[in-house]
Amino acid sequence: MSNDSSDSSHSKEVLVGELFCCTRCGFCCQGETTVSLNEDDQKRMLAALAISREEAEKQYWRVTGSTVQMKTVDGHCIFYRRHGCEIHHARPTRCAQWPLIEQLGDPDNFAIISSSCPGLNKSLPHALFCRYFDCRNKSGQR
Ligand code: SF4
Numbered sequence: 001m002s003n004d005s006s007d008s009s010h011s012k013e014v015l016v017g018e019l020f021c022c023t024r025c026g027f028c029c030q031g032e033t034t035v036s037l038n039e040d041d042q043k044r045m046l047a048a049l050a051i052s053r054e055e056a057e058k059q060y061w062r063v064t065g066s067t068v069q070m071k072t073v074d075g076h077c078i079f080y081r082r083h084g085c086e087i088h089h090a091r092p093t094r095c096a097q098w099p100l101i102e103q104l105g106d107p108d109n110f111a112i113i114s115s116s117c118p119g120l121n122k123s124l125p126h127a128l129f130c131r132y133f134d135c136r137n138k139s140g141q142r
């Protein structure tokens with residue numbers, strides 16, 4: 001019997017390292033358009049900072065209705081420092097996934113994202129990135 005799931009997770013592991021290696025340039029943490037936090041992100045961040053929701057909303061989060069986003073300061077995410085993300089261990093899911101997001105499968109998006117993220121291995125064909133997403137979807141991971 002074949003071992004499809006472990007094979008595909010192994011090839012995914014190999015592919016991630018080939019496709020992307022963060023240079024910690026911090027570009028994706030810049031700008032006033034900020035990242036949103038899902039429920040799990042919010043809980044993880046509160047636990048990591050050991051603060052109350054009220055305190056997080058006052059200091060770190062921008063809350064609009066049911067949407068919670070990181071605040072920005074001086075044109076970058078409030079947790080961005082010169083050495084990188086100050087809350088790396090508890091960063092939002094969207095930050096952890098970046099830039100290997102589903103939209104990268106679209107050639108136009110790939111061109112835009114790869115032009116701003118030096119960590120993406122641009123010497124590889126776009127098809128390899130698409131293969132990565134296929135493997136990831138088949139294994140049910142995000
Ligand atoms: S833009 Fe890319 S390489 Fe730079 S910090 Fe963000 S993910 Fe890493």
Ligand code: SF4
Nearest residue numbers: 029077079080085095
């Ligand atoms: S939480 Fe960290 S990784 Fe995410 S945008 Fe802010 S500084 Fe960057």
